[in-house]
Amino acid sequence: xxxxxxxxxxxxxxxxxxxxxxxxxxxxxxxxxxxxxxxxxxxxxxxxxxxxxxxxxxxxxxxxxxxxxxxxxxxxxxxxxxxxxxxxxxxxxxxxxxxxxxxxxxxxxxxxxxxxxxxxxxxxxxxxxxxxxxxxxxxxxxxx
Amino acid sequence: xxxxxxxxxxxxxxxxxxxxxxxxxxxxxxxxxxxxxxxxxxxxxxxxxxxxxxxxxxxxxxxxxxxxxxxxxxxxxxxxxxxxxxxxxxxxxxxxxxxxxxxxxxxxxxxxxxxxxxxxxxxxxxxxxxxxxxxxxxxxxxxx
DNA sequence: TCAAAATAGGACAATTTTGTCCTATTTAAT
DNA sequence: ATTAAATAGGACAAAATTGTCCTATTTTGA
Ligand code: FES
Ligand code: FES
Numbered sequence: 001x002x003x004x005x006x007x008x009x010x011x012x013x014x015x016x017x018x019x020x021x022x023x024x025x026x027x028x029x030x031x032x033x034x035x036x037x038x039x040x041x042x043x044x045x046x047x048x049x050x051x052x053x054x055x056x057x058x059x060x061x062x063x064x065x066x067x068x069x070x071x072x073x074x075x076x077x078x079x080x081x082x083x084x085x086x087x088x089x090x091x092x093x094x095x096x097x098x099x100x101x102x103x104x105x106x107x108x109x110x111x112x113x114x115x116x117x118x119x120x121x122x123x124x125x126x127x128x129x130x131x132x133x134x135x136x137x138x139x140x141x142x143x144x
Numbered sequence: 145x146x147x148x149x150x151x152x153x154x155x156x157x158x159x160x161x162x163x164x165x166x167x168x169x170x171x172x173x174x175x176x177x178x179x180x181x182x183x184x185x186x187x188x189x190x191x192x193x194x195x196x197x198x199x200x201x202x203x204x205x206x207x208x209x210x211x212x213x214x215x216x217x218x219x220x221x222x223x224x225x226x227x228x229x230x231x232x233x234x235x236x237x238x239x240x241x242x243x244x245x246x247x248x249x250x251x252x253x254x255x256x257x258x259x260x261x262x263x264x265x266x267x268x269x270x271x272x273x274x275x276x277x278x279x280x281x282x283x284x285x286x287x288x
Numbered sequence: 289t290c291a292a293a294a295t296a297g298g299a300c301a302a303t304t305t306t307g308t309c310c311t312a313t314t315t316a317a318t
Numbered sequence: 319a320t321t322a323a324a325t326a327g328g329a330c331a332a333a334a335t336t337g338t339c340c341t342a343t344t345t346t347g348a
Contacts, residue, residue: 044337
């Protein structure tokens with residue numbers, strides 16, 4: 001569904017949101033540990049998210065990554081997915097034809113678009129805040 | 145969503161079904177041309193589908209690939225996807241945790257499972273026959 | 289000022305996926 | 319029988335994705 005990079009990116013963003021909500025800055029090491037992700041690879045992804053203004057990075061000792069509190073409620077999964085995986089999730093054809101196109105649809109077009117739209121809706125309606133709410137009370141997990 | 149191999153596999157199977165329905169056997173060359181897929185790579189995928197009893201292959205001159213007419217109506221997309229991509233579509237976690245697990249769910253579990261189940265339903269309820277019906281009348285396409 | 293701790297970023301390596309090429313085998317037609 | 323046309327399958331190559339390593343830079347705090 002999503003690339004590994006995107007999966008790591010969502011998990012990392014969620015953890016950063018969780019920490020930021022408590023006023024804590026998250027270090028790369030912590031993020032990688034708490035999301036069970038490879039450290040250096042995660043670093044690259046965080047750079048990408050930072051360039052896309054989804055997270056903020058602070059260099060230097062006591063630096064790390066954070067998300068402005070007021071944004072946690074507004075950042076949607078769709079933004080993260082788009083920043084890392086691009087628009088394939090939203091525009092791709094289920095059978096791999098060059099872009100989905102209703103004017104020359106593949107045989108699964110109608111059924112596929114319905115599912116893809118549900119997925120888009122889901123991503124556009126799920127905020128980082130929503131992602132963190134179950135974590136705090138031990139209802140959901142970012143690693144096992 | 146699906147791997148390239150799987151996309152090619154679905155397109156190839158659909159074309160073979162279309163030809164078999166008219167009593168014609170499809171050659172690798174024709175299949176690759178009519179689905180705009182790389183010939184040798186498609187050959188490997190057809191072998192896989194053949195081993196999984198989804199299509200039949202006939203060696204020798206005038207050989208090719210075909211699907212028993214009575215099966216066209218019964219072969220579901222889910223079987224093709226499973227034969228090529230395995231069970232990741234059905235069991236995978238949206239955030240990449242080792243297998244989806246409702247007892248230790250990731251933060252998108254509930255929403256993701258709903259979409260994944262819709263996708264599964266779609267694949268399990270779409271037959272090759274249904275895939276071909278629009279092709280014959282020029283309503284849908286296997287390439288552009 | 290200096291050392292330590294952290295991110296930034298370039299270069300590289302490993303793995304997986306995608307794709308090609310060549311030879312063997314099978315079958316039909318001559 | 320021989321040849322031609324087709325799939326089977328192994329070995330290999332290319333490309334994309336995933337992951338590592340090292341150095342530079344930034345910042346804090348002693
Ligand atoms: S054309 Fe294939 S999904 Fe729209
Ligand atoms: S645990 Fe992640 S989707 Fe079910």
